[in-house]
Amino acid sequence: MKVLIYGGGAREHALARKIKQSPLLEKLYLCKPNDGFAGLGEVIEAENFSVLAQISGEKGVDLLVVGPEDPLMGGIVDEFKKAGIPAIGADKKWAMLEGSKSRAKEFMLRNNIPTAKYETITGTEDVYNVLDRFSVPVVLKADGLAAGKGVYIAASRVDAEMTLKEYLEGKFGEASSKVVVEEYLEGPEISLISLWDGETLLPFIPARDYKKLSEGDKGPNTGGMGAYCPVSLTGDEYRALEEYAKNLENALKNEHAEFTGVVYSGLIMTKQGLKVLEYNMRFGDPETQPLLMHLDSDLLEVFKTTVDKELHKVSLKWKKGQTFCVVVAAAGYPENPAKGGVIGNINEVIQNHGVEIFFAGVKKEGGTIVGNGGRVLSVCQTGPCAQKYIYDAISELDFNDKIYRKDIGEVSLYNKGGCSCNCREC
Ligand code: AMP
Ligand code: GLY
Numbered sequence: 001m002k003v004l005i006y007g008g009g010a011r012e013h014a015l016a017r018k019i020k021q022s023p024l025l026e027k028l029y030l031c032k033p034n035d036g037f038a039g040l041g042e043v044i045e046a047e048n049f050s051v052l053a054q055i056s057g058e059k060g061v062d063l064l065v066v067g068p069e070d071p072l073m074g075g076i077v078d079e080f081k082k083a084g085i086p087a088i089g090a091d092k093k094w095a096m097l098e099g100s101k102s103r104a105k106e107f108m109l110r111n112n113i114p115t116a117k118y119e120t121i122t123g124t125e126d127v128y129n130v131l132d133r134f135s136v137p138v139v140l141k142a143d144g145l146a147a148g149k150g151v152y153i154a155a156s157r158v159d160a161e162m163t164l165k166e167y168l169e170g171k172f173g174e175a176s177s178k179v180v181v182e183e184y185l186e187g188p189e190i191s192l193i194s195l196w197d198g199e200t201l202l203p204f205i206p207a208r209d210y211k212k213l214s215e216g217d218k219g220p221n222t223g224g225m226g227a228y229c230p231v232s233l234t235g236d237e238y239r240a241l242e243e244y245a246k247n248l249e250n251a252l253k254n255e256h257a258e259f260t261g262v263v264y265s266g267l268i269m270t271k272q273g274l275k276v277l278e279y280n281m282r283f284g285d286p287e288t289q290p291l292l293m294h295l296d297s298d299l300l301e302v303f304k305t306t307v308d309k310e311l312h313k314v315s316l317k318w319k320k321g322q323t324f325c326v327v328v329a330a331a332g333y334p335e336n337p338a339k340g341g342v343i344g345n346i347n348e349v350i351q352n353h354g355v356e357i358f359f360a361g362v363k364k365e366g367g368t369i370v371g372n373g374g375r376v377l378s379v380c381q382t383g384p385c386a387q388k389y390i391y392d393a394i395s396e397l398d399f400n401d402k403i404y405r406k407d408i409g410e411v412s413l414y415n416k417g418g419c420s421c422n423c424r425e426c
Helices: 012-022 049-059 070-073 076-082 094-100 100-111 126-132 157-168 235-254 290-292 298-308 344-354 386-396
Strands: 002-006 027-031 062-066 116-120 139-141 151-154 179-183 189-196 202-204 212-214 220-221 226-229 261-270 273-280 325-327 356-359 362-365 368-371 374-382
Touching: 002 012, 012 298, 012 356, 012 374, 027 049, 049 062, 049 076, 049 151, 049 356, 062 076, 062 298, 070 076, 070 094, 076 094, 076 212, 076 386, 094 273, 094 362, 100 116, 126 157, 139 157, 139 290, 151 157, 157 179, 157 220, 157 226, 189 298, 202 235, 202 298, 235 273, 290 374, 344 356, 344 368, 344 386, 374 386
Parallel strands: 002 027, 002 062
Antiparallel strands: 116 179, 139 151, 139 179, 189 202, 189 261, 212 220, 226 325, 261 273, 325 374, 356 374, 362 368
8 A cells, every 4th residue: 555644743754664564565655754764765845735635546556544633623634535535534524523612512502412511712701600500620612723722711700701811812822712612621631542343342451641731731722732542441441431432432422423433532440430522533642652652553444444444344453561651851841841962872772772763843954863852762661670771761861951751651750669679560
């Protein structure tokens, strides 16, 4: 198969590396990769999605795999459909389940999928009345895409009033002209990433990501500072997850969701049961990095089965144990990330510690990888002592002012310790 992957983060690097391992792959094309993995395929450039679809058709591309949400909402899959090229990714209509929080809420209500109580608001004159119907803390969500920054948890009524007004007055432009005001829920979160072929939903193993910048879930929200999979669940929790996936499958079937792609459910396990926080219509970043490393099945074969609408035949195979991923970001992230800084010893670090590294905010200068702001790379490892290998690798990484969380995973290596190499498996 000839495959085109669209996107340039660590998630797309992980997709590219996994797809490269498939014997089904004839040729890999990449659109907008970062310099850290552009060498894995032939890069295609195009001024818009229609031209990209046309060039892809000429090159004989059999499958498009879309990483980020923006191209999905911009209609990339619709253009490829017109050109007769199947995709792993939602069309414009279904991308709105991620692109509009209120649409996602309406979908959940129509299909009896448990979620937080909410109201939508569009004008500042209603701020006091709407907030009267919620206790604090209360959650405010810009309706549209706001680069992962549109969710705010207001601790007090005054804070809620002020922030809600700011949102409605255009803090995130058009994206916050409508706001979802939502009941605050408490409990551990789970990311459930599933493939959907128009008939069958195939969930991956549950993953957990770490959205806050600092240890102990402190500091501002980020694009994600780490992840691991699978999350350990009790029998009851596992059954609740299975039941949820069945309900979601029925809901998508009832609503004739005809795309072939990904549905990411952001879930929270509250005392009142499992509830949905959000939908994304793409692979999670950073969850995809450990998930694909943990996957033993041929991903390209699974994607082919998805676009052939035969997911009911697939049973995914996973490695034993758990896989972890720690994100290394540039100093100043997320508000004001520094750019530049050579990352000198990547190959050495990989060799010394057996880890896998996926690139995000990097570029090449004179053949050398340098930081290019934001989340710079993801360091991943599977199996016994995985966390130790990851953290040893990061300490050795020659990159000035790197920042990362030291508590990714169920046992915090540096905070708890306990065994000979400080890792649970020993
Ligand atoms: P979202 O983009 O909707 O997933 O929100 C981002 C993060 O905000 C979630 O992963 C949660 O940590 C938090 N969050 C969102 N909605 C709620 C809620 N109703 N109650 C508590 N936390 C929430
Ligand atoms: N890890 C959360 C996301 O991809 O949105």
